[in-house]
Amino acid sequence: MNGLIVHQVGPGVAVQDLGRPGFLAKGLTRGGASDLRAVHEGAALLKQSPALAVLEMAGTGGTFEATVPLRIALTGAAMSATIDGENAVWDASHHMPAGSKLVIGPCREGTFGYLHVGGGLATEPLLGARATHQSVGLGGLVSKGQTLPIGKDTGRGVGMTLPRDGRFSGGDVRVVPSMQTEDFDNNIRTRFAKTEFRRDPRANRQGIRLDSDGEGFSNPKQLGVVSEVIVPGDIQITGDGTPFVLMAECQTTGGYPRIGTVLPCDLPRVAQAAAGAVLRFAFVNLDNGAAIQARADAEEATLGRRVTPLIRDPHAMQDLLSYQLVGGVVSATHSPFEEG
């Protein structure tokens, strides 16, 4: 089978895509990649559909061998990466010759790194998607010895890069009021918005626990105990006053009240915050939140325009003399952007 042979792999590596919408009424949440922004970046680098499946790597990657020549892209949390021993720049697309080995090490910043392959990973779809949702038995973690099948790559061009944004080390996150926000006393909401939280080590694809100094955020007001709809980005306050941001694999309903909902465009920042990273939450009203999100959606749709050729830093080249620095045919009329 053509594809990527997995020689070594970290403990949190799984196939993901944009998720599995349409089953909320059946109790199945959408799931999909934790950092959807990274999925779109990889698609822009390889000039292919963001719906193609990718490899999500929590914390560390693995060693992968290409059985055929492949185009790949690396996005999300920056990890050390080499192809047959040569450094492979993150946030960029690369060529993997047949038989070459890609080694992806631990992340230096952030939590989830992504490996994208031209043509996408072609594992068996379940309920219309390839997203792994381990807790409900849809797919499983990638294991050593496995060969990940790959779809037909109709695109071409590598050696492209995208600028890196600042979403990998915590920071400010915008929140819209949600269905239960007004059930919280105003002073609790104000204190919540003024608090510096730290991402707790207890976090997974379902939710991320937030730590803070001082008292919790339980509401003294009597709250209904009837379970209600959950959406990704909801910040629930558990009985002891601890906030959790609910992530891609959250349940569809839950009984804890929600103080607000993180804007979808800021959710990758929460997903990527490493343990101990500081997160602050700022409320924006629904209209402003909608406008911010609409702008982010429009920007994401034009990511392809910000892809530029990767310029090699001579200092980063291990053996300068082995490179042919002025090679290739340069045409005054042919855009190098088309070829990569």
Next chain:
Amino acid sequence: MSDQQSHYPIIRSVGLNGILVTFGDTATDTANRAAIAFRNAVDTLGWPEVDESSSTLVSAFFRVDLAQHSFAVIRDRLQDTLASQDWTDVALPPGRTLWTIPAVFGTDRAPQLTEAAEAAGMTAEQAEAELTAARLRVLTIGFAPGQPYLGTLGAAWNIPRQVGLSPNVPAGALVAAVRQICLFTKDTPTGWRHVGQTAFQCFRPRGDMPFPLSPGDEIQFTQITAQELARIETHNADGSGGAVREVLT
């Protein structure tokens, strides 16, 4: 921003992901029927802004991208639909399914029947008779894929969750609390009491019917022996657990 209203139904935004129409602040049968009926009515209207819908114990949820579509516009449209009839007294949608599911009550397969019966102020025999006599409705599906919350049992069954968690109640279990029965999709730690056991699989990802149950479906349990359950379990490749289904007209 939520619209604070003094009486139900109320309409609220849920993040930028959708709109929730809530028919009550406690899990009453009336609010649940209204939520199921209203969801069905809006689905029938086929609004292009609605990507999908669901219902909880007391609410109907419409997933709408509120960054692309105005909350106020859709809220007003929902308000008009709400005003078109009395949702507390509307028939449940047609085409629902009646499921007859074999279950063992008590024995070592469901060891908390007696305890639950005591909490409900009745004998184990009375509890078993009530649980097999009642035609229960799927109030909502949640917590795990395909997992139904069934109700609404009589007032005696308003039993609280136990204080400690049972560490691992198996898939197919019937557990009771707060006038409801839940049929577990998978092994689950729970504070609800384990009163019955079925071989019915609520989530069959590779089957023809991945999610057999839908909100509004009706469930009738029939009592079988532990031996009969064991026999069903050995011939249960399709996950039906010996259940029979018929379409309600």
